[in-house]
Amino acid sequence: MSITFQSGNNGLVMYALNCDWTGGDIGSTLDTGAECGLDCVNFSGCTHFTWSSYNGGTCWFKNNNVVGNAFYSSSAAVCGYTVAGQVAVPPVNQTLNPLVYITPRSWEDSLALAQSVVSQLTLEQKVALGSGLGWENINTPCVGQISNISSVGFPGLCLQDSPTGIRFAHNISAFPASINVAATWDTQLMYDNGRYMGEEARDKGVTTHLAPVANMMRTPQGGRIWEAQGADPFLTGVSVTNIINGVQSNGVQSTLKHFVANDQEAFRNSDPDHGDSFVDKKTLMEYYVRPFKMAIDNAGPGAIMCSYNQLNGLNACQNPAVMAILKDELKYEGYVMSDWWATGYGLPEISGPNSGLDMVMPGTQACCSSSLDQPFWWGATLVNDTIAGLVNVSRVDDLATRILTSWFRVRQDADFPVNNATNVNFNSWTPATEELNVQRNHAAHIRAVGAASSVLLKNDGVLPLTSKLTSITLIGSDAIYPPDGPNAGSDHGIAPSGTLAQGWGSGTTIFPYLIAPQDAIESVAAGLNIKVTNSSNNWDVEAATAAAAAADVSIVFGNSDSGEGYITVANFPGDRLNLTLWNNVDALVEAAASQGPTIVVIHSPGAVNMPWINHPNVSAVIMAFFPGQESGNSITDVLFGAVNPSGRLPFTIGHNDDDYVTRINFTDPNVTYSEGGYFDYRWNQKYNITPLFPFGHGLSYTTFTYANIAASAPSCTSSVNVTLDVTNSGSVDGHEVVQVYLAYPSSVTDEPAQQLKGFTRVLIAAGATQAVNIEITQDDIAVYDVATSSWVVPTGTYTVYVGASSADIRGTASFDSGPGCEVATTETSASSATSSATASASASGSATSSGSVSATGSVVVSSSVGYIAPSTIGSVVSNPGNLYSDAKSISFAGLAVVAVVMLM
Numbered sequence: 091m092s093i094t095f096q097s098g099n100n101g102l103v104m105y106a107l108n109c110d111w112t113g114g115d116i117g118s119t120l121d122t123g124a125e126c127g128l129d130c131v132n133f134s135g136c137t138h139f140t141w142s143s144y145n146g147g148t149c150w151f152k153n154n155n156v157v158g159n160a161f162y163s164s165s166a167a168v169c170g171y172t173v174a175g176q177v178a179v180p181p182v183n184q185t186l187n188p189l190v191y192i193t194p195r196s197w198e199d200s201l202a203l204a205q206s207v208v209s210q211l212t213l214e215q216k217v218a219l220g221s222g223l224g225w226e227n228i229n230t231p232c233v234g235q236i237s238n239i240s241s242v243g244f245p246g247l248c249l250q251d252s253p254t255g256i257r258f259a260h261n262i263s264a265f266p267a268s269i270n271v272a273a274t275w276d277t278q279l280m281y282d283n284g285r286y287m288g289e290e291a292r293d294k295g296v297t298t299h300l301a302p303v304a305n306m307m308r309t310p311q312g313g314r315i316w317e318a319q320g321a322d323p324f325l326t327g328v329s330v331t332n333i334i335n336g337v338q339s340n341g342v343q344s345t346l347k348h349f350v351a352n353d354q355e356a357f358r359n360s361d362p363d364h365g366d367s368f369v370d371k372k373t374l375m376e377y378y379v380r381p382f383k384m385a386i387d388n389a390g391p392g393a394i395m396c397s398y399n400q401l402n403g404l405n406a407c408q409n410p411a412v413m414a415i416l417k418d419e420l421k422y423e424g425y426v427m428s429d430w431w432a433t434g435y436g437l438p439e440i441s442g443p444n445s446g447l448d449m450v451m452p453g454t455q456a457c458c459s460s461s462l463d464q465p466f467w468w469g470a471t472l473v474n475d476t477i478a479g480l481v482n483v484s485r486v487d488d489l490a491t492r493i494l495t496s497w498f499r500v501r502q503d504a505d506f507p508v509n510n511a512t513n514v515n516f517n518s519w520t521p522a523t524e525e526l527n528v529q530r531n532h533a534a535h536i537r538a539v540g541a542a543s544s545v546l547l548k549n550d551g552v553l554p555l556t557s558k559l560t561s562i563t564l565i566g567s568d569a570i571y572p573p574d575g576p577n578a579g580s581d582h583g584i585a586p587s588g589t590l591a592q593g594w595g596s597g598t599t600i601f602p603y604l605i606a607p608q609d610a611i612e613s614v615a616a617g618l619n620i621k622v623t624n625s626s627n628n629w630d631v632e633a634a635t636a637a638a639a640a641a642d643v644s645i646v647f648g649n650s651d652s653g654e655g656y657i658t659v660a661n662f663p664g665d666r667l668n669l670t671l672w673n674n675v676d677a678l679v680e681a682a683a684s685q686g687p688t689i690v691v692i693h694s695p696g697a698v699n700m701p702w703i704n705h706p707n708v709s710a711v712i713m714a715f716f717p718g719q720e721s722g723n724s725i726t727d728v729l730f731g732a733v734n735p736s737g738r739l740p741f742t743i744g745h746n747d748d749d750y751v752t753r754i755n756f757t758d759p760n761v762t763y764s765e766g767g768y769f770d771y772r773w774n775q776k777y778n779i780t781p782l783f784p785f786g787h788g789l790s791y792t793t794f795t796y797a798n799i800a801a802s803a804p805s806c807t808s809s810v811n812v813t814l815d816v817t818n819s820g821s822v823d824g825h826e827v828v829q830v831y832l833a834y835p836s837s838v839t840d841e842p843a844q845q846l847k848g849f850t851r852v853l854i855a856a857g858a859t860q861a862v863n864i865e866i867t868q869d870d871i872a873v874y875d876v877a878t879s880s881w882v883v884p885t886g887t888y889t890v891y892v893g894a895s896s897a898d899i900r901g902t903a904s905f906d907s908g909p910g911c912e913v914a915t916t917e918t919s920a921s922s923a924t925s926s927a928t929a930s931a932s933a934s935g936s937a938t939s940s941g942s943v944s945a946t947g948s949v950v951v952s953s954s955v956g957y958i959a960p961s962t963i964g965s966v967v968s969n970p971g972n973l974y975s976d977a978k979s980i981s982f983a984g985l986a987v988v989a990v991v992m993l994m
């Protein structure tokens with residue numbers, strides 16, 4: 091059967107095959123851009139759409155049941171469509187290359203192969219290997235490109251963002267943000283996320299993927315925190331290691347970025363006020379370099395991207411100390427590329443290569459100017475500088491060798507498919523024409539990660555939703571399909587008009603489709619006979635109140651956006667100016683809660699303020715981050731219990747903007763990391779500040795108990811096994827994330843009290859008990875010794891804290907380690923405790939783990955370094971460092987931590 095649709099206002103005529111289309115006003119929502127919206131009904135069952143006059147591009151269709159991506163092959167004159175959760179249907183005459191998985195060569199073998207090629211290259215060719223071909227050049231379709239050298243069979247390199255997939259390409263998948271990936275605490279999902287992004291990179295001809303990001307969430311205001319993995323170096327290291335291994339299993343190189351201490355957008359590259367991160371060596375190595383070290387040791391990324399900021403006074407990409415950390419201390423054998431135009435200071439042609447930079451990106455011209463009188467970066471200029479003796483030939487040999495070593499390591503010499511760097515299947519700089527659909531079946535994975543990363547922060551039993559409900563209302567524009575489309579704004583740099591599933595900047599991808607919560611919820615609710623209403627105007631609080639009054643349960647959807655600093659959105663210059671939910675959402679929550687049970691779903695790059703959290707009718711809160719294209723399906727799976735939530739916070743949520751150790755100073759380019767490693771939970775623990783939700787927190791629809799916690803190690807220099815039994819003591823199956831925090835021997839005085847050093851996510855059937863083993867390696871334990879510039883394992887007795895969050899410790903064990911320790915002992919200290927137990931009662935004077943602290947006389951809240959933001963502990967606002975002369979009775983409720991006071 092073939093049905094002719096109405097003609098749209100751009101002259102589009104659409105046909106559908108093999109289905110019963112019952113009509114709809116498609117013309118009313120068409121526009122003339124490359125993307126058009128078709129608002130139809132009853133498309134289910136259709137297998138193909140064709141257009142009689144349409145010159146290609148991506149076309150959207152949407153109805154109550156199906157939201158998908160229609161695509162068009164001009165050569166075959168055939169359209170197809172993909173629907174979330176289904177295998178993609180590529181245009182008929184386009185077939186994907188078979189998937190090819192590789193095992194990387196050893197660095198040693200790769201180096202030997204590279205050296206033999208470099209020995210055949212001219213100086214110009216060696217320099218060309220490290221010189222980008224430019225930006226926005228129609229002949230170089232990737233955001234970064236290296237020319238081919240045909241004499242040695244090198245096809246060139248195509249470098250393309252992003253952590254959410256393949257930027258600027260079409261018919262790709264929009265993967266979840268990395269903060270979601272980290273929030274799963276699941277190493278397999280991390281690996282799979284890399285593997286599937288790598289498949290799409292390979293299919294599109296991307297040789298070098300510009301991800302993942304290992305920068306730290308030093309402050310929740312950081313604009314790019316959603317591109318990275320949270321506030322802990324160990325969790326970050328595990329996440330990026332697995333992502334890289336997944337990507338590189340396809341023979342695609344990963345680029346781990348941005349090295350180093352690039353943790354905010356403010357002043358990121360504004361010469362002459364070029365931001366400068368001042369970080370002492372120990373802090374730098376243990377918190378900011380450690381995740382890079384873990385990835386170098388355990389995955390071996392093809393490239394590492396140095397960052398925009400200065401480190402301790404010198405531009406990171408022209409900074410010998412930065413390069414020495416990578417190449418001398420960490421023994422990194424791949425290549426270091428610059429961030430885009432990050433070598434814009436001083437004499438980049440000389441200082442870059444001489445400091446150890448191997449590749450300049452994007453090359454050709456200085457930032458943001460197409461003027462041809464700019465010096466070539468590097469190209470001919472570096473050739474001349476080398477001939478003039480300003481740069482050593484051996485340095486040029488080295489950079490060329492490193493670039494080819496990484497190329498050989500992932501076997502791009504043997505295996506890379508037809509769509510190679512000179513024949514990529516997209517062009518970043520032109521409107522989409524015909525592009526391979528490379529989504530394969532990745533939608534299922536994306537949906538699963540979206541659900542697995544949803545963190546259930548609070549639940550009084552309202553969730554999961556059941557068929558006992560008769561009505562739900564969805565409040566807030568974040569519930570709906572974006573009226574402006576999901577791809578409005580260059581790199582999504584525009585205030586969201588509907589649901590938000592990515593931030594803005596180079597970390598984005600073009601959504602092939604986006605499932606809005608409203609569509610997915612309506613579809614499931616229909617099957618359960620639950621009526622769904624909505625109120626999506628955030629400024630109409632009266633309407634929200636009325637909708638809430640008429641429904642059994644309200645679900646308020648709210649968001650907060652952030653991104654890369656080259657775009658300002660709603661006055662937010664990349665970094666977030668504050669942590670308030672956007673567009674009046676706090677008022678909507680209050681309005682809904684005034685009427686009855688209210689669930690709040692948050693789409694945000696990180697922490698937001700929740701001033702309504704203690705309202706008795708705020709029954710549940712879910713932090714869903716930026717889940718990508720399957721957003722609506724993922725959250726619906728969690729809301730209705732198809733997926734039992736197991737996401738855990740990869741950072742701490744404070745009570746308000748001031749409840750974090752660091753805030754971005756928008757007027758001072760010099761950023762001193764004076765807090766050392768004491769940010770996020772390490773700060774909360776040091777000063778016994780109870781956050782709103784602690785690092786590692788997340789609830790389930792079931793409960794787990796821990797027993798038989800023990801630690802053992804065969805020798806002083808071996809890995810440690812932490813073992814325990816976990817029982818699912820509830821009535822539904824679920825994943826538990828067991829977390830291991832380490833305390834150093836008492837002789838070590840400059841390490842935080844507890845640091846994450848191990849975790850595992852296990853699926854346990856209701857009523858079942860599972861033995862869990864978590865290995866902590868010597869590398870994980872090692873601390874950085876500044877005097878010897880080396881990593882050492884302190885000798886002595888270590889304590890492990892095993893728990894369900896950083897503040898919900900269920901038991902402890904200890905082991906001995908380090909050179910010269912006696913044979914390790916095994917010690918068990920119990921506990922099948924089900925609630926928070928450990929008091930880090932480090933206070934002198936009077937302190938206790940829960941309940942209340944009474945102090946008479948003068949009280950000073952423990953603090954030593956710098957400015958610590960005030961925080962609320964119970965009814966007392968304590969400002970660490972401040973002296974309180976009145977008698978205080980400090981009471982507090984919360985998840986574990988204590989008020990630490992010293993009596994004077």
Ligand code: BGC
Pocket residue numbers: 233251300347429430596
């Ligand atoms: C970003 C990088 C990105 C590069 C290329 C820069 O602005 O900082 O993360 O890979 O652009 O798009």
